[in-house]
Amino acid sequence: MLPKGRWYQEAVINGVKMPTRRDHDTNEERWNNLILPLVPKGTTFLELGCNAGFYLRKAVDLGFKATGIEKSRKYFRHAVYWETNDPKGVKLIRADLNSYNFSASSVVLLANVHYWLTPLELGSIVSKLSRKALYCIVVGRHRKLPTHKSPCDINSIKKSFVGWIEGKSIKGKKHYSIIFKNPDIEEVDTGILFRCEQSEKRKRLISAFQKMIVGDNKEYIEYLKWRGFKGIRGWLRRRNKLIRSVKKHGIINPLNIYETRIIDGNHRLILAHTLGLKTVLRTTLLG
Numbered sequence: 649m650l651p652k653g654r655w656y657q658e659a660v661i662n663g664v665k666m667p668t669r670r671d672h673d674t675n676e677e678r679w680n681n682l683i684l685p686l687v688p689k690g691t692t693f694l695e696l697g698c699n700a701g702f703y704l705r706k707a708v709d710l711g712f713k714a715t716g717i718e719k720s721r722k723y724f725r726h727a728v729y730w731e732t733n734d735p736k737g738v739k740l741i742r743a744d745l746n747s748y749n750f751s752a753s754s755v756v757l758l759a760n761v762h763y764w765l766t767p768l769e770l771g772s773i774v775s776k777l778s779r780k781a782l783y784c785i786v787v788g789r790h791r792k793l794p795t796h797k798s799p800c801d802i803n804s805i806k807k808s809f810v811g812w813i814e815g816k817s818i819k820g821k822k823h824y825s826i827i828f829k830n831p832d833i834e835e836v837d838t839g840i841l842f843r844c845e846q847s848e849k850r851k852r853l854i855s856a857f858q859k860m861i862v863g864d865n866k867e868y869i870e871y872l873k874w875r876g877f878k879g880i881r882g883w884l885r886r887r888n889k890l891i892r893s894v895k896k897h898g899i900i901n902p903l904n905i906y907e908t909r910i911i912d913g914n915h916r917l918i919l920a921h922t923l924g925l926k927t928v929l930r931t932t933l934l935g
Contacts, residue, residue, distance in 0.1 A: 682825035690754025697761035763800035
């Protein structure tokens with residue numbers, strides 16, 4: 649059933665134009681003028697505050713695997729209706745940006761969202777992005793409205809992303825956009841990283857865990873015994889939880905790497921490789 653009321657984002661679904669409040673300064677214009685020129689190469693695209701999913705669908709057209717998070721019940725219904733009746737393959741999550749543990753992503757978009765957050769909330773989200781995102785694109789307004797909770801101008805947002813590498817910015821009459829790059833995270837080819845270490849211990853882990861991913865625990869149990877681990881049921885429970893999480897959400901946190909050695913993330917790398925994820929994010933902070 650078509651959700652009642654006007655849509656904030658313009659949408660045409662199967663030839664039918666949805667009722668919208670926007671007749672100028674459209675999302676199409678914002679995408680073409682403010683966002684598309686900044687979008688870097690990558691595999692995963694996350695939008696925080698996705699509304700009806702207009703930009704997510706554009707990201708899919710560019711080849712991204714796109715996920716959107718939206719708190720508003722009304723806007724989330726619009727997004728679900730659009731994806732249900734005109735599928736693009738976007739993933740939609742109804743959640744509060746301040747509490748949801750979103751996945752590591754190549755590109756994160758904050759489009760006219762940050763000034764609806766308090767300074768404390770925005771700082772918390774940027775801190776989380778610093779551990780999970782390679783790039784972040786921010787779209788904002790030059791002037792603050794009385795209803796905004798935080799400053800919205802470009803200089804204020806630059807201060808929020810201190811420590812990030814400031815990239816290209818675009819200044820329009822009413823809005824601006826800017827991209828930031830995380831200096832502590834990079835995106836790497838899963839296959840190349842997968843082949844970095846081929847010790848006997850690692851070969852046994854790969855074989856055992858790959859079988860566990862498809863439902864056969866026997867070899868992984870033998871591997872745990874060979875390594876001398878105690879509490880095997882607990883290990884199996886945690887690994888099965890990880891398998892379900894990655895299948896559903898992708899990799900939540902980047903892999904921790906020291907030089908070419910994986911400090912934390914062997915199981916996640918095996919999962920990514922086995923499930924066909926072409927790239928993973930890694931952090932070299934420990935180096």
